[in-house]
Amino acid sequence: MKYFILKEASRVLFPALLVLSLVVLYRGHNLPGGGFIGGLLAAIAFILVGFGNSMKRAKDLLRLNPVQIMALGLATAVLSAVPGLLFNAPFLTGEWLPGFSLPLLGKVHLGTPLVFDIGVYLVVLGFVLHSTFSLARLADIQMEEEKS
Amino acid sequence: MPSFLVISLAVIFLASVIAPMVVRALGDRAGWFLAAAPLAAFGLFVSQAPVIASGASLVYEVDWFSALEASFALRLDGLSLLMALLVTGIGTFIVIYTGGYMHGHPQLGRFYLYLLAFMGSMVGLVLSDNVILMFVFWEGTSITSYLLIGFNHEEKSSRWKALQALLVTGLGAMAMLAGLILIGMVTGSYRFSEINGMGDVLQASPWYTAIVLLILGGCFTKSAQVPFHFWLPNAMAGPTPVSAFLHSATMVKAGIFLMARLNPALSSVGGGGLWEYMLAIFGGLTLLLAMFLGLFQKDAKSILAYTTLGVLGILTMLLGIGTEYAIKAMVVFLIGHALYKATLFMVIGSVDHEAGTRDVTLLRGLRKVMPITALAGLLAALSMSGIPPFFGFIGKELIYKAGVGLAGPDLIFLVVAFVGNLVMMGLALKAGVGPFFGKADLAALPKKPHEAPLAMWIGPAVLAGLGLIFGLVPFWVSTHMVEPAIAAIQGSTIHSLELALWDLVKPNLPLLLSALTVAGGCLVFINRRRFWAVADGVLARIRPLGAEAVYDRLFNATIWFSKFQTIRLQTGRLHDYVFFIVATAVAFLAWALFSFWGQPVSFAWASYDPLIIGIVIIMIVAAVVAVSSRSYIKVLAALGVVGFGVALLFAYFGAPDLAITQLLVETLTVVLFMFVVLRLPPLKSISKTRTRLRDAILASVFGALITVLLIQAVNIQFKSPISEQLAAMSYPEAKGKNVVNVILVDFRALDTMGEIVVVAVAALGIAALVSSGLIKRKEASK
Incomplete structure (x- = not known):
C-alpha cells in the first residue's frame, strides 16, 4: 500500500523539512519559531518518510532510538543551565557569547538559551517519534493478525 | 574545629551508602569493617568531651533554605554529646553483632544500609540546632526504622507492625511539626539554642497549651508513652540487632531527647x-x-x-x-x-x-x-x-x-x-x-x-x-556526660555532683x-510461673480494651472509607471520570463567579472583526457536529476544524508562535489518530437518554461558565498584566525579540525544563502501555 507520489515527495521534502526545522529553531529567539515548533517540524519530516516509505526507513534515518534522543535532549537542557552557575548566577541564567557576524546569517548571538532550546527540540522530536513508532508497531501487528 | 560535627555525620551516611558493596566484597566480615564508621564518629565525639565539659558548645552551620528558616545548623552541647556517644558507641557494637546474627543472610547489605542510615539520622537528630533540620532527621528515623522493623517483609505480620510503627510515629510527628512551627512563630526563632532562652516568652503566649500538647503528641508517640505504647512491643518484629539498637539508644529515646531538649523552654519556673x-x-x-x-x-x-x-x-x-x-x-x-x-x-x-x-x-x-x-x-x-x-x-x-x-x-x-x-x-x-x-x-x-x-x-x-x-568509677562519665547533659536539660550552667557509690550507700x-x-x-x-500460668487468659481479656484495639478499629475504618470512596469515584469508566472532573470544575467556577457577582458583564461586540465572529461560528458548528456524529472520520474532521479555528484566532491576534504550534499539533494529532481509528470498534451510543441529557446540561453549563468568566477576566484587571513587563524586559535582559520564546527558554526556563521532563515521562508511559498491549496480544495468540 505505497503511494508513488507520497514516496517521491517525502524523499524531497524530508531534507527540506529538516533544514526548515533547524532554521525555525535558530530564529526562534527573535522571530516566531523555537525549539518546540522546530521539534514538531522535524518529527513531521520523519513521519512523512514513515508514511511514504516505511517506518523502518524512518527509524534508520533517525539512527538513534527516540528514547535516546529524548535523554540527549534532557541532558542538553540541563547542561545549558550549568554555565550560569559557573558565573555565580542562579541555575539556568542565560549566558551569551559576544556577538559576531557570519555571511548569510548576519549578526549571530550564541548563548545558553539556544542550547536549552536545542534540548527542547530534541525532547519534542523524540517524544513525537516515540509515540508514532509505538502506535505504528501496534497497528502493524494487528494488521498482520487480521491477515493471518 | 567544629566541622568535625559534619564529618562524624557524613562518615556514618557514607558507610550506609557503601554498605551493600562492602558486603558483596567481604561477606559476613563486612560488619567489622563498617563498624569503623560509628567508631570513628564515637572517637570524634569523645575527643570533644573535655571541651563540652568545660561548658562550651560547638556550632557548625551552613545556610540551607534561609527563606524557610531552615539552616543546616549543628550544635554539640552536653545533651547532644551524651546522646551522640550512646548512639555511636552502642551502634558500633550493633553493627559488629549484626555480622554474626545475620550470618549468611542474602540481604545483609541492604540491612546495613538501613541500619547505618538509621544511625546517621539519629546522630543528626541529636546534633541539630535548627528545629526544621531536627524534624527532617526525626522523619529519617521514622522511615528507616520502618524499613528495619519490616525487614522480614515476606511475613505479613512483620509488614503490618512496621506500618503500625510508621503510622503512629509519623502521625505524632505531624502534630509535633505543628507545635515546632508554633514555637517558631511565638519566639521568632527556629534554633533550639535561642528558643531555650525564651521560655518566659513561650509561657506567656496564648499558644502555650497548644504547643505543649502538639510537641508531646510527637514525643509520646515516638517514645511510646500511654496511650501510644502498643507499637513498641510490636516493633520486635524486626531482627534482634534492630530491637537492641531501637530500644537502647535510638528511636524511642528520640522522644525523650526532644522533651529534654525543649525542657528549658517549656517547663515553668517554679515547676x-x-x-x-x-x-x-x-x-x-x-x-x-x-x-x-x-x-x-x-x-x-x-x-x-x-x-x-x-x-x-x-x-x-x-x-x-x-x-x-x-x-x-x-x-x-x-x-x-x-x-x-x-x-x-x-x-x-x-x-x-x-x-x-x-x-x-x-x-x-x-x-x-x-x-x-x-x-x-x-x-x-x-x-x-x-x-x-x-x-x-x-x-x-x-x-x-x-x-x-x-x-x-x-x-x-x-x-x-x-x-x-x-x-x-x-x-x-x-x-x-x-x-x-x-x-x-x-x-x-x-x-x-x-x-x-x-x-x-x-x-x-x-x-x-x-x-x-x-x-x-563513675568520675569520667559524671564530668563528661552526666553533668553537661544536666546543665543542658535544666538550661543552667554546669556544676559538679557526687555520683560515687560511697556517697550513695548511707543508711537513709x-x-x-x-x-x-x-x-x-x-x-x-x-513467682514468675504463677503469672505465666494465667498469662494467656489475662492478655486475651485485656486486648480488646487496649489502645491497639482502638488503633485497629481506626485503621480498618480508614481502609473501609478509602475503599468506599474509591468504588464510588474511581469506576474505571472514562465517562464517569470526565463527568466528575467537569462537575468539580463547574462547582469551583460557579463559586469563583459568585464571589465576583455584581460586576457588570460588558461585551463590546463592535470591537470584534466580523472575520473573527465568522470563525467562531464555524467552530461552534464543528463542535456540535463532533458531538453528534457517529463516524470517526467526521468527528476527527470536525475536531480538526475547531483546532484550526483556534490556530486562526491565534494568528489573528498576533501570536504566530502559538498559531504555528497549534497547527502542527493538530496535524500530528490527526496523523497519530489515523493509526488507531480504523482498529477501534464503531462508535455506539450505549448510555441512556437521561445520562446523555445530564451530560449535555453539565457540558453547556461548563461552557457558559467559562465564557462568562473569560469575559469577566478581560474586564477585571487587578494589576497591570505581567506580559507588558516581560515584553519590555525581553530584549535588554535576554537579547531576544520573540517574547514567547524568551519566556520559554529564559525567563521561565525552569518551568520549561519541568515540562520537557513531563513529556519524557509521558513517553515512558506510552512505552509501557504499548509493550503491555503487545504482551497481552502475544498471550492471546498463544
Whole structure:
C-alpha cells in the first residue's frame, strides 16, 4: 500500500523539512519559531518518510532510538543551565557569547538559551517519534493478525 | 574545629551508602569493617568531651533554605554529646553483632544500609540546632526504622507492625511539626539554642497549651508513652540487632531527647505547670501499664520490650518531676539503661540464634554451654536490677532521692517509681538470669546450643562490663556526660555532683527503698510461673480494651472509607471520570463567579472583526457536529476544524508562535489518530437518554461558565498584566525579540525544563502501555 507520489515527495521534502526545522529553531529567539515548533517540524519530516516509505526507513534515518534522543535532549537542557552557575548566577541564567557576524546569517548571538532550546527540540522530536513508532508497531501487528 | 560535627555525620551516611558493596566484597566480615564508621564518629565525639565539659558548645552551620528558616545548623552541647556517644558507641557494637546474627543472610547489605542510615539520622537528630533540620532527621528515623522493623517483609505480620510503627510515629510527628512551627512563630526563632532562652516568652503566649500538647503528641508517640505504647512491643518484629539498637539508644529515646531538649523552654519556673504534670502523669501511667503487661510475657524479647516501655515511662516521669535530683536520676538512668538494654537484647538474640527459641519457660541452665553470653546477661540484669556496685544502682538510688524530696500528693510518683522498679527487677532477672541458671534441659530446645561467635559476644560483654565499671568509677562519665547533659536539660550552667557509690550507700530512706525493691524483685522472679500460668487468659481479656484495639478499629475504618470512596469515584469508566472532573470544575467556577457577582458583564461586540465572529461560528458548528456524529472520520474532521479555528484566532491576534504550534499539533494529532481509528470498534451510543441529557446540561453549563468568566477576566484587571513587563524586559535582559520564546527558554526556563521532563515521562508511559498491549496480544495468540 505505497503511494508513488507520497514516496517521491517525502524523499524531497524530508531534507527540506529538516533544514526548515533547524532554521525555525535558530530564529526562534527573535522571530516566531523555537525549539518546540522546530521539534514538531522535524518529527513531521520523519513521519512523512514513515508514511511514504516505511517506518523502518524512518527509524534508520533517525539512527538513534527516540528514547535516546529524548535523554540527549534532557541532558542538553540541563547542561545549558550549568554555565550560569559557573558565573555565580542562579541555575539556568542565560549566558551569551559576544556577538559576531557570519555571511548569510548576519549578526549571530550564541548563548545558553539556544542550547536549552536545542534540548527542547530534541525532547519534542523524540517524544513525537516515540509515540508514532509505538502506535505504528501496534497497528502493524494487528494488521498482520487480521491477515493471518 | 567544629566541622568535625559534619564529618562524624557524613562518615556514618557514607558507610550506609557503601554498605551493600562492602558486603558483596567481604561477606559476613563486612560488619567489622563498617563498624569503623560509628567508631570513628564515637572517637570524634569523645575527643570533644573535655571541651563540652568545660561548658562550651560547638556550632557548625551552613545556610540551607534561609527563606524557610531552615539552616543546616549543628550544635554539640552536653545533651547532644551524651546522646551522640550512646548512639555511636552502642551502634558500633550493633553493627559488629549484626555480622554474626545475620550470618549468611542474602540481604545483609541492604540491612546495613538501613541500619547505618538509621544511625546517621539519629546522630543528626541529636546534633541539630535548627528545629526544621531536627524534624527532617526525626522523619529519617521514622522511615528507616520502618524499613528495619519490616525487614522480614515476606511475613505479613512483620509488614503490618512496621506500618503500625510508621503510622503512629509519623502521625505524632505531624502534630509535633505543628507545635515546632508554633514555637517558631511565638519566639521568632527556629534554633533550639535561642528558643531555650525564651521560655518566659513561650509561657506567656496564648499558644502555650497548644504547643505543649502538639510537641508531646510527637514525643509520646515516638517514645511510646500511654496511650501510644502498643507499637513498641510490636516493633520486635524486626531482627534482634534492630530491637537492641531501637530500644537502647535510638528511636524511642528520640522522644525523650526532644522533651529534654525543649525542657528549658517549656517547663515553668517554679515547676508544677502543664508540661510537668503531663510528663509525670503519662510517664507514670506508662511505667505501671508496662510493668503489669510485662509480668505476663513469656517471650524474652517481649519481656525486654515491656521493660523498655517502663524505662521510657520512668524517664518521662523524672523529667516531669524536674527537680535537681530527678534530672540527675534521669540522665544516669538513661545511660545505665542504654548499656544494659542493648546488652540484654543482644544476649537474648544470641540465645535465640543458638538455641532456636526465646521462650523463657523453656530456656534454663545455658550458662555451661554459653558462658560468656551468660556472664554478660547476668551483669546486665544485675545492673538493671539496681544492685550495687552497678551503674544501674546509682540511677535507681537517685530516683528514690528525687522521690523522697517530693511532698503532698506528688508523693504518688514515688510510689509509682517504687512499684515500677520492683517489677522491673523481677523482669530483668526473668530475661537476663533465668535462661542461664537452673537445671539445663537441652533436649527441650529446638537446637543444640553452643557459645555464640566472637562478633556476637564482644558487644554484650563490653557493654555489660561498662555497666559495672561506670558503677565503680563513675568520675569520667559524671564530668563528661552526666553533668553537661544536666546543665543542658535544666538550661543552667554546669556544676559538679557526687555520683560515687560511697556517697550513695548511707543508711537513709532511699537505701531502704532500694533494699525493699531488691527483695520485691526477687519475689516477683521466684513467682514468675504463677503469672505465666494465667498469662494467656489475662492478655486475651485485656486486648480488646487496649489502645491497639482502638488503633485497629481506626485503621480498618480508614481502609473501609478509602475503599468506599474509591468504588464510588474511581469506576474505571472514562465517562464517569470526565463527568466528575467537569462537575468539580463547574462547582469551583460557579463559586469563583459568585464571589465576583455584581460586576457588570460588558461585551463590546463592535470591537470584534466580523472575520473573527465568522470563525467562531464555524467552530461552534464543528463542535456540535463532533458531538453528534457517529463516524470517526467526521468527528476527527470536525475536531480538526475547531483546532484550526483556534490556530486562526491565534494568528489573528498576533501570536504566530502559538498559531504555528497549534497547527502542527493538530496535524500530528490527526496523523497519530489515523493509526488507531480504523482498529477501534464503531462508535455506539450505549448510555441512556437521561445520562446523555445530564451530560449535555453539565457540558453547556461548563461552557457558559467559562465564557462568562473569560469575559469577566478581560474586564477585571487587578494589576497591570505581567506580559507588558516581560515584553519590555525581553530584549535588554535576554537579547531576544520573540517574547514567547524568551519566556520559554529564559525567563521561565525552569518551568520549561519541568515540562520537557513531563513529556519524557509521558513517553515512558506510552512505552509501557504499548509493550503491555503487545504482551497481552502475544498471550492471546498463544
